[in-house]
Amino acid sequence: MSDPTRAALDALNGTDVRLRHVCKARDATDQVGPRRFLHAGPPIELADIPGPMRGAIIAGLLLERQAGSAAEAEAIIDCGEVSISPCHDANAVGAMAGIITPNTPVVVAEATGGIRTFSPLNEGVGGAMRYGSYDEVTLARLRWLGDVLAPALDAALRRSDPLDLLALVAEGLRRGDDCHNRLVATSAALLVTLTPGLLHAPFGREDIAKVVSFIAGNGHFALPFAISAAKAVTLAAGGIPGSPIVTAMASNGREFGIRVSGLGDRWFTVPAPIGDPVLLEGATLDDVTPTMGDSMISETAGFGAFAMTAAPAIMSFVGGDTARAQEITRSMREVCAGTSGRFLIPAEDFRGTPLGIDVHRVRATGIEPVINNGLAHREPGRGRVGAGITPVPVEPFAAASRALEETAPERVGAADEPGRHA
Template sequence: MSDPTRATLDALNGTDVHLSHVCKARDATDRVGPRRFLHAGPPIELAGIPGPMRGAIITGLLLEREAGSVAEAEAIIDRGEVSISPCHDANAVGAMAGIITPNTPVVVAETTDGIRTFSPLNEGIGGAMRYGSYDDITLARLRWLGDVLAPALDEALRHSDPLDLLALVAEGLRRGDDCHNRLVATSATLLVALTPGLLRTRFEREDIAKVVSFMAGNGHFALPFAISAAKAVTLAAAGIPGSPIVTAMASNGREFGIRVSGLGDRWFTVSAPIGDPVLLDGATLDDVTPTMGDSMISETAGFGAFAMTAAPAIMSFVGGDMAQAQEITARMRTVCAGTSGRFLIPAEDFRGTALGIDVHRVRATGVEPVINNGLAHREPGRGRVGAGITPIPVEPFAAASRALEEAGSGEAGAAEELEFHA
């Protein structure tokens, strides 16, 4: 195994991440401002955004009081008066549309070396900003999350032991989650960890009760905690010259892109796939926005679809059975350079998950990396329309492999897998 590959895997396996803050995005980054927002996936022009992303920008303009009505917000967008840039360029990750505005409530993670990342708090699985909902209920919830829940959790952190976010993910895998599309156990563990601190805050008892009730009723509440941690470890593994290991996967609903450690911030893209999803009753493929979001940073960091044998219940959500889950996790090992030393799968005798997608291996084998993801309706505000196991075409991985060769950074091929042990 080449030294760059080993160094990248060492960073993925050895970087520690803790929960730093829960706050509004304007307090986490200077990359957002008036009519200056972040979005999921590789760069995209405002005129080309898909329906859910347009709806989420409408939500953002209303949240920021940049617009007083939906019609006014649409006019601002149509005049091109909103600037958008990728979450990944701001050390952030956003689920689905991924729109982040100054007042968006976010989770902030931090490594021991000072890398800070963030992701919007999860609003639940109904109408939400990430799906492009902009009704009064969505706006009221967002304002409550930013004005009550976020500061309550942030203060609770001051009264709690440091929260190791990667240990949270590892425990979730042990308890039956994949920590991308199933986070029921992980969210429960998070609730248990934060509640004592909440009880010590200055907040009124009724506010604390609402915070706890919201967390308890949202099985995806832990997602931003998991993916902000994943972004932190992949950033720690980025920028290693010659390394063929993928450090980001993301999609804007038009293009799916990857970044590779040895190739900096360059995106290698392909048309966003849809796969063969399990659709909600009454929905058709014509209703589906192609894959969208940054949450496949989960698979990049070694969980999600790469840990589906840890989460039997996820198969009923994305389609398939345990035999398929075993086949997928085994197949992902053929395109990864190593295994995780901390993300262990009980059903595989506590073997580590596949870790470190190697673009040379993908090119050489033709095996498509997979993600398990939710899919949004193509129209703003219609919410989730399905979910599935989505293969990602080989093309961007092969293009990155060739780019590394052209830069004199190795040849395509499959080296031995590197095992790590906790």
């Protein structure tokens, strides 16, 4: 194994990440403003955004009180008066549409070396801003999350021991989660960890009861804690000259893109896929927005679909059976350069998950990396329509592999072996 590959794997395996704050995004970054928002996926022009992202921007403008109605918000968008940029450029990750505004409540993580990352608090699986909803129920929940739940959690953190986010993910895998689309056990463990601090936080009894009830009723609550940690370790693995290890996978609903350690912030993209979805009753494929979101940073960091043998119950949510889960995890080992030393799968005798997607291996084998993901309706305001397992086309990985060879022509990778496909 080359030194650049090993260096990236060591960072993925060895970087520690702690929960630092829960606050509003304006207190975590200077890259948001009243009409300056972050979004999921590679860069996209405002005129090209898909329906759910448009709906989320409408919600953002209403949340920031830049518009008094959905119609007014749409007019602001149509006049090009909103600036958007990728979450990844701000060391952030956003599920689904990934729209982050100044008043969006976020989880802030801090890794070895002072790397800070953040991700919006999870609103639940019903109508939600990340799925493009912007009704009054969604907005009222967002305001409560920012004004009550976020400061209550932050106060609890100050009264608790530092929370190791990667240990939280590792324990979730041991308890039957994949920590991307199944986080039932992880969310419960997070609630247990934070409750003592919540009970001593300077908030009224009714507020704390509502906070505890909300977390207990949201099986995806731990997602931003997991993916902000994943973003931190992949940042630590980035910027290593010659390294073929993938450091980001993300989609804006139009294009799916990857970044690679040895190629910095450059995106390699392909049209966003849809995969093999499990749709809600009444929904059809024509209703589905192609893959969207930053939460596949989970797979990039070694969990999610790469750990599906740890979470057999997830198959009823994303489709398939335990045999398919086993096949996915097995095939992901073929395209990864290493094995996790901390994400262990009980059903595989505590073998580590596949870790470190290697673009040369993807190009050489032709095996498509796999993610599991939620799916939103194509039209703004219509919300979630399902979830699924999505193989990612080989093309961006192959393009990155060739780009690495161009930066180091003396290097001969696996992609050049006779009989392999490029």
